[in-house]
Amino acid sequence: MGGLLPLAASLSLHAALLTADLSALLHLRKSSGGLGSPKSELQLHVRARTSLEKLDEAVRWSAEGGWLKRLGVKAGSWDELKRWAIDNWSGVVEAAVRRLGGDVQKELNALRGKLKDDKIAREVVAPALLLIQAEKLGVNEESLxxxxxxxxxxxxxxxxxxxxxxxxxxTSGERPIALLWAAALAAHGIKAEVEGAGTAFKVVASGGDAVRLARLYFLFGPPLLEGGDERVINHKLAEAVELGAEGALDIRWEGLRRRTEDGPVTADLTISEGDVAVKFNVYLRNDILLQFISTDRSRVELAARLLRHAGVNAEVKRVGERGEWRVRATTDRLAAGRKELRDAVAGIVEEALARGWVNRETADRWLDKLRGGLTLKEGWPKYEVGLAEGALVVRYHSTNPGNIEREAQRLRAMGLVEGVHFSVRMPEGGKRGYVRILKEGLAYAAWLSVYGKDEEQRSLAAGFVERILQRAKEAGDDVRKKAEEIVEEGKARGSLRLKGFEKEFEVNGVKYKVKVIDGGAVEEDRNGRKLLRIRITAEVGGVRSEYIITYGRRGSDNAAVGYAYIREEADAERFAALVEALTGKRPRMRRRSDGRIDIVCYEGHLEGFARYAELAEAIARWLEETGRR
Incomplete structure (x- = not known):
């Protein structure tokens, strides 16, 4: 059976063995950075058209030496894997019932008869395999x-x-599939709720469960920057970094040793996130060196992510000719990390001093840095502010790695996320490195200066924004106006609430009273396009309704344009009144030949919507993600 699989919008198996999303299909291969690692096994390669033969090959390879083999699944093709799921479905249902209770059994049993349908199978097999994994492997680092x-x-x-x-x-579609995902999450220690109606169900983890899931996504998910390009940002991962940071790191050290009387002092330092842990070596020499080396690149990548979560900028590099990979950090970078890490490293230094293995002067120098941290001791440095092709450019340059690291840590302490709000390039070969503040970073700093979590964060952000505005003023009126525009837009974000909004006004001689009940915004993928759907429930002129407008990018200038399609003129007038009440701008209305009425909104309306807290975050993320051309 050759040709193409029927493709569907579902992305249930996006990173598993087999999946389809419209015209995208997963192809698995081993990377050069370690054989058989989950990350390399589940690496995604999008193809415009992918043959069934390639999918069969992926399943066959996994069954011979990858994930399927670990699970004891024997399948030489996609059809055989579907057959395996059908034959073993009772075991999947039993595992789900143990996690969710007997109320779900009937719905899940009914799925078995639908597994011959490729669309259903692609949505079902991944959570089914995760349930089988929990049964056979338990919950440990490998299975996680x-x-x-x-x-x-x-x-x-x-x-x-x-x-x-x-x-x-x-997002999972039908309720039984959502229940299966909820069971798979529960089997790995994460509670989630199934929400929705009809064929639009989703599985949502909240609170501590969301934090744990976000940490796992951060540790094992895709790169924050695709190909290292700061313009191509994984915003979902950036959100996971921010959310996962709420979870505590466990950092401890042990095994202080010295092989010879005058040899280097060494200790082991372990950083762990829940069930995931990496043991680093710490060496006390002319400086403090923390290092992890392995031939398994995925393991080194994990070590680097743990370090970044501990506040240390760390990159993976290949070393030597034996296929080894390394991540390392020295004194200044460690001193810019989180307090838990600095305290652990300081403990190693103090014990080495007590044993007489390092001299007092060197130890005191290291401890001063570790105890104080390279964060907020000095004022803001001299950022360069200017325009490039009409866009604001804000950069700090230095040939000193410690200075660059200090600025990066200061921005992190403020609440900015590297890769989303700012980018960093370390100095190499005597050339200058830099910290670059992205447009979204300045806008977010302005927002933090008003709405930060505490006085310290608000004060730090306000000082930074004030410094950038001063530098922009020194650079000329055009630069000043651009910087002020970004700052004002940032401060206005989320300043209002949709829920409870009320306003009375007159349009074309008709008086309207607008009362908003609720609202929100979500991103959607449709035929390869990323759309933003804004939904608002409101009473307009005494009529309660749900109003939905969908934004997309259009035209050669990549303009943000939103559309809603209405049949009745009275409904269209109420819709336009709602938009004008919320944004201060009346939308364009035009009647089609079939009698339908188009409500058209532009970026100015979107900026008005972004003032509302329920919409601001999704709008900002969508604008950033779709603004790259």
């Missing part, structure tokens, strides 16, 4: 790596992460 790799694909597809709401969600 596979679990997180599959979940990261589901989140990266139709899912979402919201640090502001403290939620992580997967």
């Amino acid at each position: 790596r596979y679990f997180a790799a599959v979940i990261s694909g589901a989140i990266g597809g139709d899912g979402y992460v919201s640090a502001a709401e403290g939620k992580v969600g997967l």
Whole structure:
């Protein structure tokens, strides 16, 4: 059976063995960075058209030496894997019932008869395999790596992460499939609720469960910057970084030793996130060196992510000719990290001093840095502010790695996220490195200066914004106006609430009273296009209705344009009144030949919508993600 699989919008198996999303299909291969690792096994390669033969090959390879083999699944093709799911469905249902209770049994049993349908099978097999994994492998680091790799694909597809709401969600379609995902999450220690109606169900983890899921997505998900390009940002991962930061790191050290009387002092330092842990070596020499080396690149990548979560900028590099990979950090970078890490390293230094293995002067120098941290001791440095092709450019340059690291840490302490709000390039070969503040970073700093979580954060952000505005003023009126525009837009974000909004006004001689009941915004993928759907429930002129407008990018200038299609003129007038009440701008209305009426909104309306807290985060993320051309 050759040709193409029928393709569907579901991304349930986005990072598992087999999946389809419209014209995208997963192809698995081993990367050069370690054989058989979950991350390399589940690496995604999008193809415009992918043959069934390639999918069969992926399943065959996994069954011979990958994830399927670990699960004891024997399948030489996609059809055989579907047959395996059908034959073993009772075991899947039993595992789900143990997690969710007997009320779900009837719905899940009914899925068995639908598994010959490729669309249903693609949505079902991934959570089914995760349930089997929990039964056979338990919950440990190995199984969590596979679990997180599959979940990261589901989140990266139709899912979402919201640090502001403290939620992580997967979109699954029909209720039985959503229940299966909820059971798979529960089997790995994460409670989630099934929400929705009809054929639009989703699985949502909140609170501590969302934090744990976000941490796993951060640790095992895709790169924050695709190809290292700061313009191509994984915003869902950035949200996961922010949300996952709420979870505590466990950092401890042990095994202080010295092989010879004058040899280097060495200790082991372990950083762990829940069930995931990496043991680093710490060396006390002319400086403090923390290092992890392995031939398994995925393991080194994990070590680097743990370090970044501990506040240390760390990159993976290949070393030597033996296929080894390394991540390392020295004194200044460690001193810019989180307090838990600095305290652990300081403990190693103090014990080495007590044993007489390092001299007092060197130890005191290291401890001063570790105890104080390279964060907020000095004022803001001299940022360069200017315009490039009409866009604001804000950069700090230095040839000193410690200075660059200090600025990066200062921005993190303010609440900015590297890769989303600012980018960093370390100095190399005597050339200058830089910290670059992205447009979204300045706008977010302005927002933090008003709405930050405490006085310290608000004060730090306000000082930064004030400094940038001063530098912009020194650079000329055009630069000043651009900087002020970004700052004002940032401060206005989320300053209002949709819920409870009321306003009375007159349009074309007709008086309207607008009362908003609720609202929100979500991103959607449709035929390869990323859309923003804004939904508002409101009473307008005494009539309660749900108003939905969908934004997309259009034309050669990539303009943000929103549309709603209405049949009745009275409904269209009420819709236009709602938009004008909320944004201060009346939308365009035009009648089609078939009698329908188009409501058309533009970026100015979107900026008005962004003033409302329920919409601001989704709008900002969508504008950033779709603004790249």
